[in-house]
Amino acid sequence: MPQRTDKTWRRVTIAIPYLWLFVFFLLPFAIILKISLADPIVAQPPFTPIFDAQGRLSVTLDNFLFLLTDKLYAFTYLKSVFLAGAATVLCLMLGFPMAYGIARAQPAVRSLLLLLIVLPFWISFLLRVYAWMGLLNNYGAINNALMWLGLIDQPVQMMYTDFAIFIGLTYSYLPFMVLPLYATLERMDLDLIEAAQDLGASRTRAFWDVTWPLARAGVIAGCLLVFIPAMGEYVIPYLLGGPESLLIGRVLFDEFFVNRDWPLAASVAIVLLLLLVVPIVMLQRSQTGEAETAA
Amino acid sequence: MTDPTKPADFIRIRNVSKHFGDFVAVDGVNLDIGKSELFSILGGSGCGKSTLLRMMAGFETPTSGTIEIDGVDVTNQPPYERPVNMMFQSYAIFPHMNVEKNIAYGLRKEGIAKQEIIKRVDDVVGLVQLGDFRKRRPDQLSGGQRQRVALARALIKRPKVLLLDEPLAALDKKLREHTQFELMNIQDELGVTFVVVTHDQEEAMTLSTRIAVMNEGRFLQVGTPKEIYEYPNSRFVADFIGTINTFEGTVSRIDDNAMSVDCPELGGDVRALIDDNTHVNVGQQVCIAVRPEKIFISFEEPEDHEGVRAHGVVDDFGYFGNLSLYRIRLESGRTIQVSWQNQRRSAKRFVEWEDKVWVSWRPRSAVVIKGES
Secondary structure, eight states: OHHHHHHHHHHHHHHHHHHHHIIIIIHHHHHHHHHHTSOBOSSSSSBOOSBOTTSOBOOOOHHHHHHHHOHHHHHHHHHHHHHHHHHHHHHHHHHHHHHHHHHHSOHHHHHHHHHHHHGGGGSOHHHHHHHHHHHHSTTSHHHHHHHHTTSOSSOOOOTTSHHHHHHHHHHHHHHHHHHHHHHHHHTSOHHHHHHHHHTTOOHHHHIIIIIHHHTHHHHHHHHHHHHHHHHTOOHHHHHHSOTTOOOHHHHHHIIIIISOOHHHHHHHHHHHHHHHHHHHHHHHHHHHHHHHHHO | OOOTTSOOOSEEEEEEEEEETTEEEEEEEEEEEOTTOEEEEEOOTTSSHHHHHHHHHTSSOOSEEEEEETTEEOTTOOGGGSSEEEEOTTOOOOTTSOHHHHHHHHHHHHTOOHHHHHHHHHHHHHHTTOGGGTTOOGGGSOHHHHHHHHHHHHHTTOOSEEEEESTTTTSOHHHHHHHHHHHHHHHHHHOOEEEEEESOHHHHHHHOSEEEEEETTEEEEEEOHHHHHHSOSSHHHHHHSSOOEEEEEEEEEEOSSEEEEEEGGGTEEEEEEOOTTOOOOTTOEEEEEEOGGGOEEESSOOOOTTSEEEEEEEEEEEEOSSEEEEEEEETTSOEEEEEEEOOSOOSSOSSOTTOEEEEEEOGGGSEEEESOO
């Protein structure tokens, strides 16, 4: 029965991604959620089981309450949102003209430019962050150049500041902004811009009336691709930021490996996830809503 | 139709050239277009017609030369300052705006009062019959509707000149014929000067008051559709517009208003008329060109001894409903095309394959084109 095999195959094909998500996302998430509801103990594993010896359910919201009461966490979350947000905005401001330029370049030049965007990925991420340490430190390339030019008398402290984290985030995630923007700008019909100009819009006006709204999908995709990993970034704040520059990724790491407070670390992770997921879901809702009203 | 007494200088194109690197897209073109004309620029792809149109719209700057519209030199004006609007071949309808917003876009950029915009949108939507589609998104429109949105969006600006780039190329055949007449009616009603760029000679013939035939960046001939069709001035124009049979020959004798041309392919001397435009000398190479519909087929030898005649065999024919097309192989070996109106309703064929027939035409039906191929 060919139809029957068709149906079976269809189910199998659909099942694969679901199975993947179940095993590698939902299951770990459930484990983290479970840990976040436990109490820390000095044992292996370092948290209380969800069912105690008598088989009774034993969960606690203490970890979440602690996150709410201790100002440090709220402050760290806010700071992470701020730094990741600022890096996202700067990536957009730098990435949009880059993507625009690439999309409008001659085909031969275009593939070369795209290659240049992807090229940094061929070098280890860690090495590239180390390179920034070399550039930003007090006797690094930037300070030396500024002093040689006579613009400053003594080195400007850039390493181990929020500024260094901001630069590091922007640099590392810029390609993730450029690529989706390039994809939307490249398939845009250039006649549309000419049509806008023909109908009385200056070049700038035509950009805001036509190019920008039509690039929206790329802007949103790029911003999410930069903002989400930047929020949870650990390596950049650890290497470039000072001891004061606590970001949420760093806190998460410290709770797990330094304090060995797994339940608290798990709840930090859950709250981070909520902070990221809620805005995305709301954005998607508003988009589908918009599409429906338009239809 | 244009009034021939009015000077045709609403648009004045003077010595306009456009070079892209080494490539010369438009090569020193001169053209005058009158007010309220429906003017077509006709040519194959890459002949420079679109570049010329884009220079009128302001998307390209001429390498040299000037373009004047209604007495104002617009050569270096940006597109948004020109009293000109363009309908793009792709229609270029803004996909993120509904029909109404697309149409109103140009007026909003002019900063016109809201009430006035609403009124003018109403008018133009009525003109192109889009009333039921005002709130539709572009992706919910058919090809014909998109074409009308593009037309309305350009017309609402009340341009002095409307430029149309292949306006009907994206439509299917039936819709194209219908839209063609719609365009002509709208043009007639509004009196706006239309400049159409097209590769479709039929479209140019039916639409236009005048046509310019373009090739390799130059105009070969500018004239009314009738002039272009009946009096082509070159082999290229004759070939490009419709079908034509051409025969190489040498002028052998010149009388008052006629000449004899020795055409080996027609088996000797044939007669042709001399009109005001043909100044030829004995011994000059010319080309006799005659349209398929101007040739007669008969079984008996035609009696008119002035006429051109040749004997041949029916090689092939095609039935097209309203007319039939015959390919007849002459005794010289040359094949010519003859078309015949199917006036009589009959299942029986007029001629059959391998029938021996005479083809003939009157001397005045043929055009004499000077110069070699």
